[in-house]
Amino acid sequence: MAAKAKAASSSWQLRRSTTKKQKSSKKKKHSETDKAELFNSLNWNSSLPTTTSDDDDPFASQFAGAEGGFLSLEEIDESEYGLVFPDLNKKRKREESSDTEISESLDVGSEKKDEKKGKKKKPKKKKKTNKKKIADVEPTNSNTSCVSSIEEVKDANEVVEGEAGFDENDYYEWNELRLHPLLMKSIYKLGFKEPTPIQKACIPAAAHQGKDVIGAAETGSGKTLAFGLPILQRLLQEREKTARSLPEQGNADEDDLEENFLRALIVTPTRELALQVADHLKEAAKFTDIRVVPIVGGMSTEKQERLLKHRPEIVVGTPGRLWELMSGGDEHLVELHSLSFFVLDEADRMIESGHFHELQSIIDMLPVLCGPVEGNSQMTQNCLTVSNLQRKKRQTFVFSATIALSADFRKKLKRGSIKSKESKDDGRLSSLEALSARAGMRPDAAIIDLTNASIVADKLEESFIECREEDKDGYLYYLLSVHGSGRTIVFCTSIAALRHISSVLHILGINILTLHAQMQQRARLKAIDRFRVNDNAVLIATDVAARGLDIPGVRTVIHYQLPHSAEVYVHRSGRTARASSDGCCIALISPNDRSKFTSLCKSFSKESLQRFPLDNALMPEVMKRLSLARQIDKILRKDSQEKAQKSWFERNAEAMELEVDDNDSEEEKVNNHKQKKKNSLHLQKLQQELKSLVSCPLQPKNFSHRFLAGSGVSPLLQHQFEELARERADNNISRVDKKSKLVVIGQNCVEPLQALRNAGDEVRVDVKEKTDRRSIVNIKSKRKEEKKRLRDKRRNAKKELRRNSE
Numbered sequence: 055m056a057a058k059a060k061a062a063s064s065s066w067q068l069r070r071s072t073t074k075k076q077k078s079s080k081k082k083k084h085s086e087t088d089k090a091e092l093f094n095s096l097n098w099n100s101s102l103p104t105t106t107s108d109d110d111d112p113f114a115s116q117f118a119g120a121e122g123g124f125l126s127l128e129e130i131d132e133s134e135y136g137l138v139f140p141d142l143n144k145k146r147k148r149e150e151s152s153d154t155e156i157s158e159s160l161d162v163g164s165e166k167k168d169e170k171k172g173k174k175k176k177p178k179k180k181k182k183t184n185k186k187k188i189a190d191v192e193p194t195n196s197n198t199s200c201v202s203s204i205e206e207v208k209d210a211n212e213v214v215e216g217e218a219g220f221d222e223n224d225y226y227e228w229n230e231l232r233l234h235p236l237l238m239k240s241i242y243k244l245g246f247k248e249p250t251p252i253q254k255a256c257i258p259a260a261a262h263q264g265k266d267v268i269g270a271a272e273t274g275s276g277k278t279l280a281f282g283l284p285i286l287q288r289l290l291q292e293r294e295k296t297a298r299s300l301p302e303q304g305n306a307d308e309d310d311l312e313e314n315f316l317r318a319l320i321v322t323p324t325r326e327l328a329l330q331v332a333d334h335l336k337e338a339a340k341f342t343d344i345r346v347v348p349i350v351g352g353m354s355t356e357k358q359e360r361l362l363k364h365r366p367e368i369v370v371g372t373p374g375r376l377w378e379l380m381s382g383g384d385e386h387l388v389e390l391h392s393l394s395f396f397v398l399d400e401a402d403r404m405i406e407s408g409h410f411h412e413l414q415s416i417i418d419m420l421p422v423l424c425g426p427v428e429g430n431s432q433m434t435q436n437c438l439t440v441s442n443l444q445r446k447k448r449q450t451f452v453f454s455a456t457i458a459l460s461a462d463f464r465k466k467l468k469r470g471s472i473k474s475k476e477s478k479d480d481g482r483l484s485s486l487e488a489l490s491a492r493a494g495m496r497p498d499a500a501i502i503d504l505t506n507a508s509i510v511a512d513k514l515e516e517s518f519i520e521c522r523e524e525d526k527d528g529y530l531y532y533l534l535s536v537h538g539s540g541r542t543i544v545f546c547t548s549i550a551a552l553r554h555i556s557s558v559l560h561i562l563g564i565n566i567l568t569l570h571a572q573m574q575q576r577a578r579l580k581a582i583d584r585f586r587v588n589d590n591a592v593l594i595a596t597d598v599a600a601r602g603l604d605i606p607g608v609r610t611v612i613h614y615q616l617p618h619s620a621e622v623y624v625h626r627s628g629r630t631a632r633a634s635s636d637g638c639c640i641a642l643i644s645p646n647d648r649s650k651f652t653s654l655c656k657s658f659s660k661e662s663l664q665r666f667p668l669d670n671a672l673m674p675e676v677m678k679r680l681s682l683a684r685q686i687d688k689i690l691r692k693d694s695q696e697k698a699q700k701s702w703f704e705r706n707a708e709a710m711e712l713e714v715d716d717n718d719s720e721e722e723k724v725n726n727h728k729q730k731k732k733n734s735l736h737l738q739k740l741q742q743e744l745k746s747l748v749s750c751p752l753q754p755k756n757f758s759h760r761f762l763a764g765s766g767v768s769p770l771l772q773h774q775f776e777e778l779a780r781e782r783a784d785n786n787i788s789r790v791d792k793k794s795k796l797v798v799i800g801q802n803c804v805e806p807l808q809a810l811r812n813a814g815d816e817v818r819v820d821v822k823e824k825t826d827r828r829s830i831v832n833i834k835s836k837r838k839e840e841k842k843r844l845r846d847k848r849r850n851a852k853k854e855l856r857r858n859s860e
């Protein structure tokens with residue numbers, strides 16, 4: 055872990071130095087907006103402990119310097135996020151000289167280029183030793199062109215052959231999918247032994263039958279490659295066909311081939327997801343020269359325009375930035391006549407507000423399918439310049455884990471078909487069905503729904519904690535300190551709640567990262583980066599992180615606030631238990647959340663749920679710390695608000711060239727000073743008290759100092775105790791002093807998932823029974839309230855009468 059952290063920090067240093075120049079020029083540009091943003095967020099940021107702490111300043115918290123989620127806006131090297139185009143030639147040269155394995159693959163690429171330019175390829179000698187393997191990979195259907203080059207299959211085998219533990223037979227399930235050898239090579243490299251069910255179902259339909267696909271499968275089930283591999287497959291096949299037909303056509307279209315058109319446009323709802331999908335596709339296209347570029351908001355438009363000038367074949371983007379560039383007339387993005395794939399990832403999110411208008415406009419830009427485009431002379435002109443092979447039917451892919459939850463799609467999934475008719479409500483496409491139809495989805499689309507009734511991932515353990523709204527912070531702190539092992543994401547619905555818990559947890563000494571839509575994009579990416587490299591990191595996020603984010607090793611998802619819809623609950627929970635690993639989610643349910651939670655359970659046809667097992671003996675200590683943290687937070691907030699107000703007043707006065715009169719009398723000044731001193735002493739006292747509490751593990755009320763019981767000992771502390779015990783044993787302490795002996799009883803419930811499993815079925819709650827009981831309780835309490843209301847009314851009326859008669 056330390057090595058990882060070191061590597062990460064050194065890579066940051068490197069990035070920072072390379073971007074120094076950009077930094078200074080950007081600083082100027084952004085300074086005004088940065089200031090405005092800083093000012094808007096004063097209530098929040100200013101309440102936080104500052105790193106420029108003055109030793110005498112009690113308001114500079116003891117936790118200053120903790121990583122927290124309080125990211126400074128440092129430069130991020132955009133090449134890290136796919137925003138710098140790789141120079142293919144340079145990349146080739148570098149890889150050729152450094153890696154013999156990869157050089158073989160690049161030979162294939164350069165041979166392909168030679169083919170394109172009409173040069174005759176020298177036949178390679180076939181090695182006898184590889185014959186068996188080639189036969190293994192060869193498709194059963196000889197029609198396909200994808201495995202036409204036996205040399206490529208051979209190369210693919212050779213690339214991975216040398217790797218320790220590689221056995222091609224482990225990958226036999228992929229053979230049926232008849233993927234291009236260069237794609238198989240990436241799959242070997244990625245180590246994906248078998249296709250996931252959604253990949254098995256989608257690839258034949260999309261890649262070999264050329265169908266449109268509506269795909270629904272649980273979160274983390276590999277949907278990205280389910281649509282990504284067919285795209286790459288078709289592009290590779292078409293290139294080969296074109297290259298083969300070139301010599302026959304006498305190289306007439308050679309120039310056309312040199313000019314790449316946009317072939318696939320993938321739209322995702324969030325920036326992080328777009329960057330991630332682009333990265334994933336780049337991995338899959340690693341051994342080809344197909345280029346994938348992410349186009350997302352929050353980053354330099356100019357840079358992205360420059361990238362698009364390189365005419366990448368695949369663009370992955372968010373609707374806002376894509377539409378901004380399209381409406382601005384970006385050449386590459388508006389030349390859509392050769393577009394062969396249009397993909398809506400997380401499609402059900404796209405019809406929600408916030409994305410709708412841009413997406414609708416993008417869809418309206420897509421040419422009407424098939425052949426020369428009607429009614430658009432520009433398009434028709436462009437079409438004439440495109441190779442016939444490229445001008446094939448456009449395929450539309452619509453994917454999400456929760457399509458099956460959307461009412462209209464559920465109907466359609468049952469029917470097994472989509473309506474081709476466009477339904478429009480006052481000029482807006484109102485449903486996902488209408489949107490896909492408008493995008494050109496054909497009625498014979500393959501509908502692949504692999505979601506089960508509960509929609510959530512198979513290996514996800516769901517649980518809940520019932521508590522009062524004001525105790526949520528305490529239970530969250532409990533979970534993070536008692537079971538704070540493994541990566542955890544805490545989801546909030548509002549940014550205000552996120553800020554509140556981040557601040558309190560920060561004061562309590564828990565290292566947290568934050569992610570929400572009001573953060574600058576660089577800070578958002580940085581938070582994700584930091585979260586990725588730390589095995590025990592805690593990310594407090596809004597629903598901007600709910601969809602698609604693929605961070606391996608997320609063990610726990612905590613719903614601090616319940617989401618507004620069942621779909622979001624599925625996606626949030628789906629950040630754990632991904633790609634056949636397990637994980638758990640815990641919902642904190644206050645009385646206000648109950649009805650929402652019940653309807654959530656109903657929509658997933660849940661019969662029973664686990665109550666998260668708690669050690670209530672620890673709660674008094676938790677609440678004690680929390681109370682201190684809240685007091686500190688309140689004082690810090692008040693102080694920073696006052697400072698912000700004062701500096702705002704002074705700044706404005708200065709801007710208006712006014713002199714600020716100090717009207718306070720000497721006496722007032724002295725009193726103010728005294729009050730300030732008193733407050734700061736109080737704050738110091740609170741901070742010290744909290745510091746001494748958090749330096750010890752959580753202790754139950756009846757805590758024995760002789761035996762440190764497992765529950766309440768954090769994993770880190772337990773490790774330290776064990777080390778200490780070992781050291782003592784090694785030193786062979788001869789003094790037999792019972793009191794000095796240290797006994798460490800192992801902590802069984804480190805991870806929440808383990809705690810849940812250890813608790814077994816004891817904590818299982820019958821949801822239906824609970825709902826019924828609740829509704830009875832509700833009716834009873836409503837009746838009681840009504841009776842009380844009537845009684846009060848009668849009493850008041852009597853009083854009124856008496857007063858009138860007097």
Ligand SMILES: Nc1ncnc2c1ncn2[C@@H]1O[C@H](COP(=O)(O)OP(=O)(O)OP(=O)(O)O)[C@@H](O)[C@H]1O
Pocket residue numbers: 246247248249250253271272273274275276277278279454455601602603604628632633
């Ligand atoms: N065939 C495979 N075998 C093993 N792992 C795979 C395979 N295909 C994809 N993965 C991995 O599974 C993880 C999840 O994939 P992906 O992000 O595509 O899931 P998803 O279904 O799109 O999830 P979500 O619905 O949350 O967006 C990724 O880390 C990916 O690398």
